[in-house]
Structures are given as structure tokens and as C-alpha cells.
Amino acid sequence: MKVVVAPQSFKGTMTAEQAAERIAVGIAGEVVLLPLADGGDGxxxxxxxxxxxxxxxxxxxxxxxxxxxxxxxxxxxxxxxxxxxxxxxxxxxxxxxxxxxxxxxxxxxxxxxxxxxxxxxxxxxxxxxxxxxxxxxxxxxxxxxxxxxxxxxxxxxxxxxxxxxxxxxxxxxxxxxxxxxxxxxxxxxxxxxxxxxxxxxxxxxxxxxxxxxxxxxxxxxxxxxxxxxxxxxxxxxxxxxxxxxxxxxxxxxxxxxDFVLDQTEFDSCIKDADLVVTGEGSLDAQTAYGKTPYVVGKRAKRAGKCVYAVAGRLGKGYEALLGDPFDAVYTLESWSEQVHRL
Known part of the structure; x- marks a missing residue:
């Protein structure tokens, strides 16, 4: 199984690179780390x-x-x-x-x-x-x-x-x-x-x-x-x-x-992936305003991929993101329990 881990920074706690490494811990199979940003910090x-x-x-x-x-x-x-x-x-x-x-x-x-x-x-x-x-x-x-x-x-x-x-x-x-x-x-x-x-x-x-x-x-x-x-x-x-x-x-x-994804050749990277995991510090209603996890999820979905999102916290309105574009949403804590089942 190939998993592409493509989060942005968890504001105030982890850089995008650190977040990717944290999320990847315990994943079996081929793992590609793709730290991202949306124009903001990092x-x-x-x-x-x-x-x-x-x-x-x-x-x-x-x-x-x-x-x-x-x-x-x-x-x-x-x-x-x-x-x-x-x-x-x-x-x-x-x-x-x-x-x-x-x-x-x-x-x-x-x-x-x-x-x-x-x-x-x-x-x-x-x-x-x-x-x-x-x-x-x-x-x-x-x-x-x-x-x-x-x-x-x-x-x-x-x-x-x-x-x-x-x-x-x-x-x-x-x-x-x-x-x-x-x-x-x-x-x-x-x-x-x-x-x-x-x-x-x-x-x-x-x-x-x-x-x-x-x-x-x-x-x-x-x-x-x-x-x-x-x-x-x-x-x-x-x-x-x-x-x-x-x-x-x-x-x-x-x-x-989208600009950063194009620069990192994201579409080519996920072409043969079985799962794409993205994330940010907080998933909430504002995520849909073009934030990294949302855009990553949309592009991965267009490519027919399964998409999970991992966040430090789940805020108000995150439920609207379930199904489109995320197949599942986790906190870092619940992800640590889920990852061993992949």
C-alpha cells in the first residue's frame, strides 16, 4: 500500500514537515511525505x-x-x-x-x-x-x-x-x-x-x-x-x-x-497512491475556504483516491467536511489508534 502524507503546519505546535512525520508514524507500506502550505505560515x-x-x-x-x-x-x-x-x-x-x-x-x-x-x-x-x-x-x-x-x-x-x-x-x-x-x-x-x-x-x-x-x-x-x-x-x-x-x-x-501543490507535482505523486492523508491544526467550517486539507482532499478525490484528514482539534462545522472531501476525520490522538489498522 502506498500512502501519501500531505499536511500543512499545525499552527504553533508543528511545522508541516514535523506534522507529516508525526502522522506517518506506524503506517505500514510505502509512505511518501509531502509537507505543504497554503500561503500562510510555513x-x-x-x-x-x-x-x-x-x-x-x-x-x-x-x-x-x-x-x-x-x-x-x-x-x-x-x-x-x-x-x-x-x-x-x-x-x-x-x-x-x-x-x-x-x-x-x-x-x-x-x-x-x-x-x-x-x-x-x-x-x-x-x-x-x-x-x-x-x-x-x-x-x-x-x-x-x-x-x-x-x-x-x-x-x-x-x-x-x-x-x-x-x-x-x-x-x-x-x-x-x-x-x-x-x-x-x-x-x-x-x-x-x-x-x-x-x-x-x-x-x-x-x-x-x-x-x-x-x-x-x-x-x-x-x-x-x-x-x-x-x-x-x-x-x-x-x-x-x-x-x-x-x-x-x-x-x-x-x-x-493549488500553487504549492503544482510546485510539488502533487497530482503525479498521488497517481499510484492508495490513500492520501492530509491535515492541519484545526479542522472546522473555515477549512472549506480554500485551506490546505480541503484543497488536497478535493484534488485527491478527483483522482479517485481515499482521503483521510488528521487535526490537532476538531472545531465547529467540521462535520460538513465528512464525505466531501474526506472519507474520515481524526484527531491526532484518535489517528494514533487508527493507524495500526491500515
């Missing part, structure tokens, strides 16, 4: 391994505007930069009491893009997920020279709430190299920018927003859409960075999981 390592790139560090500001050293990747052969935004403005980079989606900024992402361009990048892979921000990529845009102006022609402040004052977008001073660079935007979720299923309503509470904050941020994001546009599938990824990358970088937004 994407840099997965892509560096697949594309054979090197890790570098550079200075950029975090979500609260504080300078820090952040890792990024570069593939010399193809002049491709890999920027995982979670390393820059990620929520995992903040202490719990520091969460502030109303004022958090993606400015550091723009700084890292400029670093990549200085390095000679012809292609930039932006891995979106795990952000502490809700600013539609406005900070990123400001860092690369896009002017976001209020009704008096003044630059708006950084942060999601400031979008309520947006009246004009001027890209005349945007770094000219951006027009000559290909931006591939790998998004961890497919949510749009606004609405009940948009970035703010679905994710802002996890980033520290109160109910009042959610309403104010949604109004600000709606103003952004009225002025700049960007209410597109994947636009809501990373607090709206998907939309910002599409609007201000002419980036091509896509499913981060």
Missing part, C-alpha cells in the same frame, strides 16, 4: 525546498510599525523572490495583548518587495496568510510609492480604520520596477474583501477586533472598494492583501494551496 520553507532557493533576511516593519529582521527567500536560477507575509506582519509575530487590526499595517510587506527588487527579482511570489492586518494592502502600497489620499489630498494614515478617509489613489510615483515584475499571489483563503463572507467579518475577530471594531472596519473596507475596487475572490486573504496586490502590483491572485 510557505517560505516549503517553497524554498521545492524551488531550491536560499533564505535571506532583511529589515522591515511589523504590523505595529516596529523595525524587525524578517526572513525571505530567493532563487538565483529564476530570479524569483519568495515573501511570506506572516514573517513580516503576521499575527504570530505579536503578543496577544498587542493585537490591533484597526491600526495594524502591511507597510513592511512593501518594504520587503523593494528589497527583493533591489536584489534583482524578476518574479515575486507573495505568500498571503496569517496576517495581523485588515488594511487591504494599503500599507504595502504606500511603501512602494502609491499615494492613498483623503479628500484634501493628504496621505491617509496607516491601518484599516484609515481606509474610511480614502478619496483618491495616485500611482504616478509607484516604483517603476513593479510594472516590469511578475507578482504571483498565493492566497490561503478565497474570501472576498467585503460582505458577510469577507475579510473583516470572517477574520477580524481572530485578530483582536471587537464587534464595534468589525463594523467600523467593514465600513472602512467598503469605502476602499468604492474608491479603488478589489472586491474579488482571494481579495480578502491576509486582511485584504490579496486585493491590494491585485490592484497596486497587478498581481495574479490564486489559491495558495
Amino acid at each position: 510557505t517560505l520553507e516549503v517553497l524554498l525546498n521545492v524551488l531550491r532557493g536560499d533564505k535571506h533576511t532583511a529589515i522591515a516593519v511589523d504590523a505595529l510599525g516596529r523595525e524587525k529582521e524578517a526572513a525571505w527567500g530567493y532563487v538565483d536560477e529564476t530570479r524569483t523572490a519568495i515573501i511570506e507575509i506572516a514573517r513580516i506582519c503576521g499575527i504570530a509575530e505579536l503578543k496577544y495583548g498587542e493585537y490591533d487590526p484597526c491600526h495594524a499595517t502591511s507597510y513592511g510587506v512593501g518594504q520587503m518587495i523593494l528589497t527583493a527588487l533591489d536584489f534583482g527579482a524578476a518574479t515575486v511570489i507573495l505568500a498571503l496568510g496569517g496576517s495581523a492586518t485588515n488594511d487591504a494592502g494599503a500599507g504595502m502600497a504606500q511603501a512602494v510609492g502609491v499615494a492613498l489620499l483623503d479628500s484634501r489630498g493628504r496621505e491617509i494614515d496607516r491601518g484599516g480604520l484609515a481606509l474610511a478617509n480614502l478619496a483618491e489613489v495616485n500611482m504616478s510615483q509607484r516604483d517603476p520596477r513593479i510594472a516590469e515584475t511578475e507578482f504571483l499571489v498565493a492566497c490561503d483563503v478565497n474570501n472576498r474583501l467585503i460582505g458577510e463572507e469577507g475579510a473583516t467579518h470572517v477574520y477580524a475577530r481572530q485578530k483582536g477586533a471587537t464587534e464595534e471594531d468589525v463594523e467600523r472596519l467593514e465600513k472602512a473596507m467598503t469605502r476602499f472598494v468604492e474608491v479603488a475596487g478589489g472586491d474579488i475572490p482571494y481579495g480578502g486573504a491576509a486582511g485584504g492583501l490579496g486585493a491590494g496586490a491585485a490592484l497596486f502590483l497587478n498581481g495574479r491572485v490564486m489559491s495558495g494551496v
Whole structure:
């Protein structure tokens, strides 16, 4: 029996590689480990391994505007930069009491893009997920020279709430190299920018927003859409960075999981597999928004494979995933008991 073990990281506890090794313990037969990522935490390592790139560090500001050293990747052969935004403005980079989606900024992402361009990048892979921000990529845009102006022609402040004052977008001073660079935007979720299923309503509470904050941020994001546009599938990824990358970088937004799966040649890998096992830290209703296990399950099902999912915990709504795309769902604990029966 051939089993392909293809999980993403279990946030805060295991990397994708560690999760794959843990799940594989006790499986008899041929086992292929395929650590994955969806654009969020761990994407840099997965892509560096697949594309054979090197890790570098550079200075950029975090979500609260504080300078820090952040890792990024570069593939010399193809002049491709890999920027995982979670390393820059990620929520995992903040202490719990520091969460502030109303004022958090993606400015550091723009700084890292400029670093990549200085390095000679012809292609930039932006891995979106795990952000502490809700600013539609406005900070990123400001860092690369896009002017976001209020009704008096003044630059708006950084942060999601400031979008309520947006009246004009001027890209005349945007770094000219951006027009000559290909931006591939790998998004961890497919949510749009606004609405009940948009970035703010679905994710802002996890980033520290109160109910009042959610309403104010949604109004600000709606103003952004009225002025700049960007209410597109994947636009809501990373607090709206998907939309910002599409609007201000002419980036091509896509499913981060599908992008990584294509890079790892997933379809070829599972061609002769008897079972595919995927997983993440928590399986719940949000898993269906393009998260790694869901996309892995869908692609494996299209290939006629049996698919199991393993999670650190089973959250609200996970039952909807049973049958489509998962034949069975386990916690790590129950999987340890099941694996010996394979």
C-alpha cells in the first residue's frame, strides 16, 4: 500500500514537515511525505525546498510599525523572490495583548518587495496568510510609492480604520520596477474583501477586533472598494492583501494551496497512491475556504483516491467536511489508534 502524507503546519505546535512525520508514524507500506502550505505560515520553507532557493533576511516593519529582521527567500536560477507575509506582519509575530487590526499595517510587506527588487527579482511570489492586518494592502502600497489620499489630498494614515478617509489613489510615483515584475499571489483563503463572507467579518475577530471594531472596519473596507475596487475572490486573504496586490502590483491572485501543490507535482505523486492523508491544526467550517486539507482532499478525490484528514482539534462545522472531501476525520490522538489498522 502506498500512502501519501500531505499536511500543512499545525499552527504553533508543528511545522508541516514535523506534522507529516508525526502522522506517518506506524503506517505500514510505502509512505511518501509531502509537507505543504497554503500561503500562510510555513510557505517560505516549503517553497524554498521545492524551488531550491536560499533564505535571506532583511529589515522591515511589523504590523505595529516596529523595525524587525524578517526572513525571505530567493532563487538565483529564476530570479524569483519568495515573501511570506506572516514573517513580516503576521499575527504570530505579536503578543496577544498587542493585537490591533484597526491600526495594524502591511507597510513592511512593501518594504520587503523593494528589497527583493533591489536584489534583482524578476518574479515575486507573495505568500498571503496569517496576517495581523485588515488594511487591504494599503500599507504595502504606500511603501512602494502609491499615494492613498483623503479628500484634501493628504496621505491617509496607516491601518484599516484609515481606509474610511480614502478619496483618491495616485500611482504616478509607484516604483517603476513593479510594472516590469511578475507578482504571483498565493492566497490561503478565497474570501472576498467585503460582505458577510469577507475579510473583516470572517477574520477580524481572530485578530483582536471587537464587534464595534468589525463594523467600523467593514465600513472602512467598503469605502476602499468604492474608491479603488478589489472586491474579488482571494481579495480578502491576509486582511485584504490579496486585493491590494491585485490592484497596486497587478498581481495574479490564486489559491495558495493549488500553487504549492503544482510546485510539488502533487497530482503525479498521488497517481499510484492508495490513500492520501492530509491535515492541519484545526479542522472546522473555515477549512472549506480554500485551506490546505480541503484543497488536497478535493484534488485527491478527483483522482479517485481515499482521503483521510488528521487535526490537532476538531472545531465547529467540521462535520460538513465528512464525505466531501474526506472519507474520515481524526484527531491526532484518535489517528494514533487508527493507524495500526491500515
